[in-house]
Amino acid sequence: MAVDFYQKLPEAIKAYEPEAVSLRRALHKIPETGFNERETQAFIMDYLEKLGYTPEKVCDTGVVLFIPSLNGLDETIAIRTDMDGLGVVEETGVDFASEHEGMMHACGHDGHMSMVLLVARYLKEHPEARVRNTLLVFQPAEEGPGGAGPIVESGVLEKYKAKAIFGYHLFPFVEEGLISTTPGPMMAMTSEFYIDILGKSGHAADPDQGIDAIVATADYISGLQKIVSRTVSPNDSALLSIGTINGGTRMNIIADKVILSGTVRSFSEDVQKAMKQRMVDMARGIEQMYHCRIEIRFVDMYPPVINSEVLFDQIWPLCGEADEKKLFKKVMLAEDFAMYRKAIPGVFMGLGSGSEEKGYTQNLHTHGFNFDEKVLLRGLQVYMNILTKAGEYTL
Structure with missing residues (x-):
């Protein structure tokens, strides 16, 4: 699988590999705690503005970006990423290690943000993919005290008429490059x-x-x-x-x-x-x-993450793993993505980053957590499938 997932990526997606590496490593250097993501927010705002977008600040340290459809289809699909790091001393030994003492992106949020920034760039460079309105949500404080609730309460989902929401979490216990999700309960x-x-x-x-x-x-x-x-x-x-x-x-x-x-x-x-x-x-x-x-x-803290069964049925074939044995086995980990699910339908997905061959076996929230940035391209591919190929999301 570690080789297959990359070889099967479309060339248009593979072209973003250098950008995926650059973004992830730049963000990895600047982890910040919840509602203190000032440098991270500035990085995201600057990146999106240089692409010609007009992002908005939300909930103090968050960012949202609305990208309208060019095909007149008036429905909005939201994509969410978390932004914050953890109070963990990094021991990965990489040359792009955290520059903030005692802090680390030990839960993959640097990768999550990179994928959503890549979506913004892809939609800018491939306008034919803008078949639906897209709302990109860069959410602070997933690790605590919980930024999803304030985002929902801000009214931004209603403002842009978001009809469904999707998001990822990198999981080292899922095989590298594999998209894994499930209908119904997923996280506790x-x-x-x-x-x-x-x-x-x-x-x-x-x-x-x-x-x-x-x-x-x-x-x-x-x-x-x-x-x-x-x-x-x-x-x-x-x-x-x-x-x-x-x-x-x-x-x-x-x-x-x-x-x-x-x-x-x-x-x-x-x-x-x-x-x-x-x-x-x-x-x-x-x-x-x-x-x-x-x-x-x-x-x-957080309610359970319960995926929409209707949306799951629509997007599962787009993940390239429409095989029952690849379904995600629910875990007792918690995620404030659950707050969005209380507001609108959505599906949370696991993106596998585990590879014994490459040594990427360290668990989340540990000093040595790391992954190959190629998996972010797999995430980008499925995001674009969802934005461009899925059904009408009639619920």
Whole structure:
């Protein structure tokens, strides 16, 4: 596949390889955190303006560009990319490594932006491809606190009458050059939780005089680990993971406080609600058993990414992989592309970047994540297929 996908690309797409490399590497050098993407925004605005477009700033550090149809077909297809980087120290060893200390494009957003910039250039240089209105959305803060919601709330989708939206994520666990997506649930809903277990301090030699928050926590954690297996239907998928635990001050003092944090994920808002309620119910039981107090705070992040089945049926043959075994296997990763799906129909797609032969096996959000820019051409090809060859998107 690693060779085949490139060899099968149209020559008109292959011609953009030098630009794909140049764009990705320039953007890779300037990662910025969510809603701080000033340099990235300036790069995008400058690039689009030099192509003769008039991009607009949105949500402080975002960018949108409306490209009208030249064929009179008054329907708008939106394409979204995320912009932000991560607080990860880069260890790729590449000569285009991050120039921002402690920051890295470790989630492929440099590649995502490059593909959408290539769409803009392709449409400028191939006006015959402008069969529909196109809205390019450069969204800040996907990694947090979430820029998709503010983009939707800005009204830009309504302003340009966007009828459907598409987007990519590079995935190293998908074979290089493969487009992989699925109808229905694709990525998970996620909620963070922060829990304080409050007891009473005392000397370890007099445990009966205190309320041991650590012992109460141990029982509580044991119960939490049973929620998925005994509360969620085997037909549904869900997880509850505890990421941090902090408590105690000395080895001979009864701990009066333990702090937990973690995540709850599923593909259903009803399942998510049921799991959170079960966590609260268990906390009330632990309080009675140990005479402690438990405070729980939930922070709901992103809803599940659920692809439009109607749109999927239209664009799947355009991906060149209309084979059931290539369908994306839903993952517990979260993505704020889900916010667009609450507003309009859409399909999120995985673009494979994994290659053992080339050593591109590092996972997302790791110090060594990297990929071959040729995969961006595959993404460009499918974007152009969607913009020029798909049906009328009559929903």
